[in-house]
Amino acid sequence: MAAKDRVRAAVVGTGGIARSHLAAFRAHGDQVDVVAAVDVDAARLREFCADAGTATPYDDLEHMLRERRPDLVAICTPPSLHADQVVTVLRHGAWAWCEKPPCLSLAEYDRIVAAERAGGPYAAIVFQHRFGSAAEHLRTLLRTGELGRPLVAHCQTTWYRDDAYYAVPWRGRWETEGGGPTMGHGIHQMDLMLHLLGDWVEVRAMVGRLVHDVATEDVSTALVRFASGAMATVVNSVLSADQVSRIRLDCTDATVELTHLYGYRNEDWVYTPAPHVTDERRVSRWRSPAEDVASSHAAQLRGLLAALREGARPACSGPDGRRVLELVAALYKSALTGLPVRAGEIGAEDPFYAAMHGGMAGAQPGARPGTPGEPLGTGAAAAGGRVPAGGNGASIDGAHGE
Ligand SMILES: NC(=O)c1ccc[n+]([C@@H]2O[C@H](COP(=O)([O-])OP(=O)(O)OC[C@H]3O[C@@H](n4cnc5c(N)ncnc54)[C@H](O)[C@@H]3O)[C@@H](O)[C@H]2O)c1
Numbered sequence: 001m002a003a004k005d006r007v008r009a010a011v012v013g014t015g016g017i018a019r020s021h022l023a024a025f026r027a028h029g030d031q032v033d034v035v036a037a038v039d040v041d042a043a044r045l046r047e048f049c050a051d052a053g054t055a056t057p058y059d060d061l062e063h064m065l066r067e068r069r070p071d072l073v074a075i076c077t078p079p080s081l082h083a084d085q086v087v088t089v090l091r092h093g094a095w096a097w098c099e100k101p102p103c104l105s106l107a108e109y110d111r112i113v114a115a116e117r118a119g120g121p122y123a124a125i126v127f128q129h130r131f132g133s134a135a136e137h138l139r140t141l142l143r144t145g146e147l148g149r150p151l152v153a154h155c156q157t158t159w160y161r162d163d164a165y166y167a168v169p170w171r172g173r174w175e176t177e178g179g180g181p182t183m184g185h186g187i188h189q190m191d192l193m194l195h196l197l198g199d200w201v202e203v204r205a206m207v208g209r210l211v212h213d214v215a216t217e218d219v220s221t222a223l224v225r226f227a228s229g230a231m232a233t234v235v236n237s238v239l240s241a242d243q244v245s246r247i248r249l250d251c252t253d254a255t256v257e258l259t260h261l262y263g264y265r266n267e268d269w270v271y272t273p274a275p276h277v278t279d280e281r282r283v284s285r286w287r288s289p290a291e292d293v294a295s296s297h298a299a300q301l302r303g304l305l306a307a308l309r310e311g312a313r314p315a316c317s318g319p320d321g322r323r324v325l326e327l328v329a330a331l332y333k334s335a336l337t338g339l340p341v342r343a344g345e346i347g348a349e350d351p352f353y354a355a356m357h358g359g360m361a362g363a364q365p366g367a368r369p370g371t372p373g374e375p376l377g378t379g380a381a382a383a384g385g386r387v388p389a390g391g392n393g394a395s396i397d398g399a400h401g402e
Pocket residue numbers: 012013014015016017018038039040041044076077078079081099100101126128184
């Protein structure tokens with residue numbers, strides 16, 4: 001599209017996160033008009049359109065695409081709808097900006113990429129935590145060797161979710177959410193970790209369902225080795241009363257630590273020099289990003305709009321958007337098989353390509369012998385054949401056997 005043209009944006013799914021998209025489009029109101037919104041819930045749709053001011057309401061995506069011909073469509077629906085809706089948007093020639101998790105499996109993700117066209121339209125995933133100024137600054141420091149060599153990382157998404165949260169029908173089920181906190185919550189922090197540290201090569205993991213009556217895990221832990229040789233621990237939980245999102249990175253010359261919950265500013269990052277680093281001006285440079293941009297949908301949208309105008313592949317699309325999804329799939333595969341998993345090994349023939357549980361939602365390796373537990377995917381929430389049985393039948397090592 002021409003640089004001077006205004007971008008016609010639409011929103012599909014007008015629930016909670018759609019408000020962040022609306023705020024982002026407003027933040028770029030000098031170049032974006034929100035022309036349409038789609039939802040199957042008439043009341044929500046009405047309220048959203050009233051707030052947006054300029055959006056025409058639709059209850060059908062294809063109808064909206066034919067009539068309004070948007071340039072960019074934000075997909076803010078439950079995860080099981082993402083792949084089909086993104087492909088539909090791309091086939092109508094519009095770019096898609098899809099909420100995390102991108103879709104339910106690597107197979108679905110590859111279907112999305114196959115529907116893209118060179119020069120656009122492309123589909124970018126919402127990973128807004130990459131785009132705060134502090135993360136971009138740290139990435140530059142790492143790339144230029146300012147902090148020395150990355151050695152050890154901790155990546156923590158320890159949140160708290162109650163039963164009311166899981167009362168929403170699509171949550172906590174493999175076939176509608178694609179996984180538990182690994183897929184739905186920790187994916188943000190893990191994506192940021194990969195954005196900072198680069199390619200991972202191996203993961204070893206555990207998953208458990210310790211509290212909630214869900215079909216997926218409610219906690220996962222993992223060890224990750226990077227191509228650089230750096231090693232990381234990862235924890236994803238919805239059981240943690242003292243909620244925090246954290247990334248900590250030890251390099252040869254410094255430790256840098258981000259502590260936040262759902263978003264950060266520069267002040268949330270702490271740089272600690274190693275004892276041998278005595279140059280105060282150097283340390284001061286680490287602590288002084290050029291600007292203070294909060295991580296947010298609006299921050300990500302800035303680059304996406306530029307890519308749209310240039311017809312260039314945006315960040316968080318194609319292989320760049322797939323990398324963390326492959327790590328999540330590998331984490332589940334490792335946890336459910338009890339084996340280490342290497343990057344690249346989950347090909348189209350692998351059961352973990354088509355589904356995050358790999359058909360092994362019933363497996364829970366590593367349980368204490370004799371624990372009267374319950375395999376993942378067999379609780380009341382999993383009843384009715386929604387989750388494939390199978391796996392090795394080992395029982396969950398949980399404090400809350402049902
Ligand atoms: N990036 C983030 O930080 C972040 C935060 C929260 C949620 N999310 C993600 O955003 C997505 C939506 O989450 P939410 O909390 O807003 O959910 P929500 O339930 O509040 O909203 C989803 C909306 O989609 C609508 N919908 C359902 N089927 C539809 C269809 N066929 N066509 C059009 N609309 C339809 C629902 O009626 C509802 O209004 C999820 O993938 C979630 O993981 C991302």
